[in-house]
Amino acid sequence: MKVAVIKYNAGNIRSVAFALERLSVEFDITDNAEDIKKADKVIFPGVGEASTTMHYLKEKKLSQLIIDLKQPVLGICLGMQLMCSHSEENDTPCLGIFEETVRQFAYRKDFKVPHMGWNSLTETKGWLESGLEDQFVYFVHSYYIDVNPYTVAVTDYNKPFSAAMKKDNFYAVQFHPEKSAKAGEVVLDLFLKVS
Amino acid sequence: MLTKRIIPCLDIKDGRTVKGVNFVDLLDAGDPVELAAAYARQGADELVFLDISATNEKRKTFSSLVKKIASHVNIPFTVGGGISTVDDVAPLLDAGADKVSINSSAVNNPGLIDQLAKTFGSQFVVLAIDAKQVDNGWEIHSHGGKIPTGKKLFSWAKEGQERGAGEILFTSMDHDGTKRGFANDLLKKLNDLVHIPVIASGGAGASFHFAEVFTLGNADAALAASVFHFGEIKIPELKLFLKNHQVPVRL
Numbered sequence: 407m408k409v410a411v412i413k414y415n416a417g418n419i420r421s422v423a424f425a426l427e428r429l430s431v432e433f434d435i436t437d438n439a440e441d442i443k444k445a446d447k448v449i450f451p452g453v454g455e456a457s458t459t460m461h462y463l464k465e466k467k468l469s470q471l472i473i474d475l476k477q478p479v480l481g482i483c484l485g486m487q488l489m490c491s492h493s494e495e496n497d498t499p500c501l502g503i504f505e506e507t508v509r510q511f512a513y514r515k516d517f518k519v520p521h522m523g524w525n526s527l528t529e530t531k532g533w534l535e536s537g538l539e540d541q542f543v544y545f546v547h548s549y550y551i552d553v554n555p556y557t558v559a560v561t562d563y564n565k566p567f568s569a570a571m572k573k574d575n576f577y578a579v580q581f582h583p584e585k586s587a588k589a590g591e592v593v594l595d596l597f598l599k600v601s
Numbered sequence: 602m603l604t605k606r607i608i609p610c611l612d613i614k615d616g617r618t619v620k621g622v623n624f625v626d627l628l629d630a631g632d633p634v635e636l637a638a639a640y641a642r643q644g645a646d647e648l649v650f651l652d653i654s655a656t657n658e659k660r661k662t663f664s665s666l667v668k669k670i671a672s673h674v675n676i677p678f679t680v681g682g683g684i685s686t687v688d689d690v691a692p693l694l695d696a697g698a699d700k701v702s703i704n705s706s707a708v709n710n711p712g713l714i715d716q717l718a719k720t721f722g723s724q725f726v727v728l729a730i731d732a733k734q735v736d737n738g739w740e741i742h743s744h745g746g747k748i749p750t751g752k753k754l755f756s757w758a759k760e761g762q763e764r765g766a767g768e769i770l771f772t773s774m775d776h777d778g779t780k781r782g783f784a785n786d787l788l789k790k791l792n793d794l795v796h797i798p799v800i801a802s803g804g805a806g807a808s809f810h811f812a813e814v815f816t817l818g819n820a821d822a823a824l825a826a827s828v829f830h831f832g833e834i835k836i837p838e839l840k841l842f843l844k845n846h847q848v849p850v851r852l
Contacts, residue, residue: 417722420697424672454722518798518821520724520767524646524851525603542604542851544677546724546767563603585677585699587641 407598409433410445412472415462417453418584422482425584429594439471447598448475451584452484456495456508456549459484473501478575480597486571486578487549495549503576504556506568508549517564520548525561525581527569527589532558533577533600534570534593541589543569543581550580604849605815606646606822607836608800609829611636613652613682616662618830634669640829641676643836646851648674649702649770649824652682653745664692671697679727679770685709687716694721702727702770705743708750708757711764718765727800728766730757733774739787746774754787755794762795769795770824772802780806780828788818800824808834808842815848 411422413435426433426449433449434441442448450472452459463469472479472489481489488500493508500508511519524542527534538559550567553560559570561580570593571578577597583590611618611633618633637648650670652663667680680693681702690701701721707713707728717726731746732739732754739754758769771791773784783804792799798821801814805825814820828834840850 417694417725418699420695421671421699424697425675427672428675453724513796515793516819519796520798521603522724522768522798523603523606523821545603546677548723582677585675587675590675 407432407446409447409449409598410442411435411449411451412442412468413437414466414468415454415459418451418482418582421582421584422449422451425590425594429591429598431598437466437468439467442471443475446477448472448477448479450479450481450485450489452482452486452488453546454484456484456487456493456498456500460488460498460500463488469501473503476575478577478597478600481576481578482584483547483580483582486580487547487551489576489578490551493549504551504554504571504573504578506551506554506556508551510549511564514564520546521550521563522546524586525563527559527561529560530558530570532572533596534559536596537592538589541592543583543586543589543593545581547580602849604646604851605820605843606800607644607811607839607850608647608649608822608824609640609645609836610649610651610802610824610826611830612826613650613663613666614654616666619653633666634673636830637670637674637678640836641674644840644851645676645836647676647822648678650678650680651702652680654683664696667693667696667698681727681729685713687713687720690717690721690725694725700725700727700768702729704729704731705748707761708741708743708752711760714761714764714766718767723765723767726766727768727770728758728761729770729772730754730761731772731774742774755791758791758795762797766797768798768800770800770802773804776804777802779804782806782810783814783818783820783823785813785818788814788820792819792821798822805834808839809846811839812843812846812848815843816846
């Protein structure tokens with residue numbers, strides 16, 4: 407099996423690569439359309455700001471390419487947010503794979519923003535059903551997606567939000583499996599096993 | 602529920618771990634990569650590596666060490682020490698660091714916070730602040746606590762947040778090395794003032810100090826070095842203790 411990690415200006419590409427190395431998975435970090443299209447699995451990482459990243463993806467002709475992919479694709483953090491229709495972060499139109507809006511966490515006493523640290527997964531189902539209920543994973547984000555029909559794991563921070571989603575061949579996680587110790591390895595492994 | 606983070610801090614000099622007691626005396630405490638992997642296995646939530654090497658030559662060694670750490674460790678980690686420009690940061694992030702901490706360089710050039718936040722995102726930027734109590738409040742000290750800067754803690758923390766820091770690592774110099782507990786009253790005020798997470802540092806000597814810093818000080822995370830390096834506090838036992846004291850932790 408060959409995994410393509412989409413190469414762009416995301417901040418966590420190196421960490422994703424190290425995590426795949428630890429799982430002994432063969433992968434390429436690439437922005438070559440043909441290589442991405444013919445990979446068995448595609449990972450769309452993401453750390454950064456929505457509008458600059460969308461601009462970059464369009465410029466590199468990666469945005470339509472991602473939408474058109476037919477194999478399993480995993481969006482991580484900003485990758486998941488960019489798979490939605492729209493982000494409140496600088497009022498950015500996104501890829502529109504999930505018909506959802508990405509919202510900003512409101513500042514409130516005792517709720518720091520960003521939501522940073524280890525929080526638990528609940529209501530896990532679908533591809534995350536086995537062994538992840540109540541497991542802790544690592545989050546760093548200031549924007550979130552409400553619980554919706556595509557949600558396959560819920561996390562609570564001030565309110566419940568989508569920790570993970572799935573639609574057709576698109577898989578997405580708001581947390582960082584590449585930084586989530588054993589639980590994160592389980593998540594990556596489950597994605598690598600989906601057909 | 603979001604859990605409170607336990608963060609061992611490793612001071613690195615010439616590729617080895619050291620711990621400054623009250624910022625002056627140094628003791629060797631092991632190989633950083635091994636120590637980091639061991640901490641990750643024990644349940645540390647994050648790690649911080651501060652490079653205290655004196656020369657640029659030795660700093661290059663540091664980024665190759667960062668790469669080794671990143672390939673072996675599956676939890677987030679922050680690196681700091683000697684970062685004064687955007688160009689200093691790129692190789693560290695490239696090597697796999699999740700965040701960088703800046704201290705003296707930010708005091709001397711506050712615009713560095715804005716530049717780093719704009720280039721890499723706020724989540725990469727940890728503003729480390731060392732402060733000491735003076736007659737009329739808490740004064741920021743730079744250069745490993747050696748130079749009083751005239752800047753005040755609360756205004757500097759607020760400014761750092763507004764400039765784009767994603768997190769504050771606060772060390773009370775009055776508590777550091779004493780093993781008599783964290784600066785809880787002050788931390789409570791600091792946590793009420795800013796909306797970004799605060800990592801408390803300085804004063805850990807016993808498990809109940811961690812319970813106090815989370816319940817009385819409202820800290821989001823607590824950092825310590827020697828108590829962990831020398832096995833005086835074991836992380837799995839500390840986390841059980843915290844859980845039994847109603848502090849949410851990842852077990």
